Amino acid sequence: MQYVSVSDRKELSRVNKTWYEASLDPRLLQDTVVVLHSLPSSAEETARICRRRHPHLTLDYVDGSSSAMQLFLTQCCDVMSVNLHSLSLKGSNVTPNTFVTLVSQCRSLTSLDLSCCNSLFMTGQLLEKPLEVAQLEAALVQVRELKLDSIRYLSDVMFSRIVGVCPNVERLSLAGSQMSFHSSAAYSGPSKSSCIFTFQNVLGFIEAHSSQLTSLDLSRTAINDIWIGMLAEVSGLQLQELRLVCCREVTNTGMTMLCRHMQSLAVLDLGQCTELDDETLYAISRNLHELRFLNLAGCRCISNNSVSSLYKLQRLETLNMSACYSIAPTAMMIGLCGKNGSPGLSHMTHLDVSCCSYVNDEMVISICAVLHALRHLDLASCFGVGDISVQFIVKYLKQLRYLSFAWCKNVTDNGMMGYIDNILQHAHHDHDDGGLCKCTRSQHSSLIFRRPSKNEPVEASSKMNALIDDRKNDSHVYHISELLHLRVLNLTACIKVTDISVKELRYLELKSLYLTMCPQVSDEALVAVSRNIPSLETLHVSKCGKVGDRGLLEVIDRLNRLKSLNISNCNAVTNRTIERLFVKCGRLRELDVSFCREVTPEAIEMLENNLTHLCCIQKRLVGSSF
Incomplete structure (x- = not known):
């Protein structure tokens, strides 16, 4: 029993009484919570x-x-x-x-x-x-x-x-x-x-x-800088972990003093501390050499100048830079991969750069070449990320357990299935440093009409082209299903992902699949998912207009481990799906059927009254003609 996952252990415990007794061994319950x-x-x-x-x-x-x-x-x-x-x-x-x-x-x-x-x-x-x-x-x-x-x-x-x-x-x-x-x-x-x-x-x-x-x-x-200073000066206090999430009164003055006195910190969480900027990150890089976890999500004043110094934190394993909009790929590449022969952050296992709109394929390719130990990679809302990134992730990051391409609208079936010729044929080269199109009204005129800055973009482009040529010469087809250790795959709002690639997904241990707002995903894809991913526990297909009863009935019949199902805004779903849930899904804990026009309130009420194991049902405007 100790060689299988918790989900598999639950299935094995249902075989017979002897196996059930074996699953109750205290050595197997050390990490489980009732x-x-x-x-x-x-x-x-x-x-x-x-x-x-x-x-x-x-x-x-x-x-x-x-x-x-x-x-x-x-x-x-x-x-x-x-x-x-x-x-x-x-x-x-x-x-x-x-x-x-x-x-x-x-x-x-x-x-x-x-x-x-x-x-x-x-x-x-x-x-x-x-x-x-x-x-x-x-x-x-x-x-x-x-x-x-x-x-x-x-x-x-x-x-x-x-x-x-x-x-x-x-x-x-x-x-x-x-x-x-x-x-x-x-x-x-x-x-x-x-x-x-x-x-x-x-x-x-x-x-x-x-x-x-x-x-x-x-x-x-x-808490403010005065009390942060008093905390830092407490005699004999050597904290290893400090969390100051959403402490809006903390500024660079307090954090600089803290970093000088608390050099033993291994975990520092400064998420949503909006008053912090480059001075704080410089102090962190200069003093906290034992740091393993750093969260700077939402610290929007941090810029390229300080991010490039991250490579000094050689023990860093987890980095969250989510919603740091001003950071360019070049600075992030230096911070993660090192410069002038210095080693990069090769021990890093978790990286979150979601909502960093300037992250592009070039940066992803660079980190794939250095951060081979990554197990968690979040690229949500990185609009410059496309099929080339998918290919290099599959090729180099074999230990990934969590991968998010949510809102990456340039990810297509070609990247998911490894068709490199099609990727290069449809690649766009008229993008700027941030991976964004130059001819757009969303960019300031100074970004559209400007002189080339030295040779940095040219060098970066030539390096990227060399890497792409290397991938082109590699005859192996890197299908996303080669990420054998993957547990969570998020393709929310990947509008160019269709049934073609979803039908080819094959995983034995994938737990969660998010296909929300993928308009080209239909029942055909769900039928294939139910057969090819038997371990699935969470499935979100909200706002998938082509998903109906046929695909969901297959999912309910085959995926016995299903715990969370989101089918909100799926207008082709009817009471047939709800009735099958009542019969089949003995482990379902969460259900969202909001805005499903063809599902009646009476069917949901029947489900609520009889399935006591359902902890949460979202049912806003069910059956309404909104």
Whole structure:
């Protein structure tokens, strides 16, 4: 069992009782998580859940005040608590008494998530009694990760109580907390308030635990440069992970100081910090040589000058530059592939340059020659990417698991199937450095009418032509199905992809296929997909006008592992598909039938009332003549 994927293991467990018992071996459950959106209503269901003894349990937005919770506590926790390592109560309506009863039995916990548990902190009575404090101190002594995200009623007093019973916390998350970043002089009364949650109190906790704290998440808070500077200067604090997503008050001043003091950082998440620019990226490249994860998505002020210095981060494995519109391919190529003989980022496994409109074939070809270890590549909305890129990706990036060409309108059947002669015949050479057509009103006149800048474009073009000639001399046909390890393929809005190439897709382990807004994909393609990709779990064919009942019936009959199906805006789909879903899809969790004119509300209601395993059904304007 340990040599197969989780999906295959589920199938094997259905063969007979012996194989089912083998699938319950604790060694096979280390990475699996039980997610309960509602508590089991009967003792039989509870016993079935307890039997597996999973080490990770998530009660997702569950009502903890019901009788079902009491049944769960008495039967489930006695069995699961011994092996339970992580517990998430995110958004659950849990009372303080229920929380203490539940957690006090889980003495092996290493991770506790209380995000959005407003009811737990609303009354202010949590851990008021010394007996409760003693019980949780004994139970939570091994907790290393604590998440307190987006809790509306968190105060200094409540924060001190909850971290007091978790003395060995190493990873703390306060994302989305309503923290005050004013000085203590602005408040009267005791330093620890029962009404206000201040960062000064958090900073006191960080100073007291500086030698053990390794990760801090302050995303979506109002932290500014002053407090960033105070955090950076905490004696003995050497964070390995810091997340500041959507912290709009953070500027170059604070980040430069942080980079100088926190040179041990391996993970830095600055997504949507819109005030940061080249100065921050220069500071990162100059100081954070241990960095492995860097997220700069949405940092639109970053330009070519600093991106070309990324090659100094030799340990970098994950880079997200999504929606950094101003970066040209040449600068990105230098940053990723190196310059003047310096090695590129050869250890990189995840690269996201989606919505970088200047990314083109030349850049993709260059990174394919260097970043052979890539497993995740997102080129969504990179309008300069076409069939040549597809060919080099298939040839060099054999380890890819995630590949997105969403909104890449130059990707066609020729690139997908490896017809290099057709690719070269239809190639356009009248494009500028960014891969965009010169004769367009969307470009400023200074970009259309300008003198050639030195010899850089000529050198780049000659290099690209040499690589293309090398591919032309290679007689091998590089079909996209040669990416054997691929798990997710996103072809959303690839309007030139047709049934011809989709019918030839053959994968044994592909989990997700997105064909949304591919107008030339029809039932013929879905019939072939249902036969050639038996492992498919997620299929999106929204706004595919040629998709109807015939193709979807084949999908429902053959794809037994299907969990998510999106057929919204498919006007040829009727109640026949809904009726077949009711009979066949025993594992379907998500369904979107919005704006399907021929599907009636009565059919959807029948589906909702009878398929209890369906967690989410989108049904906007079903059957309407809009």
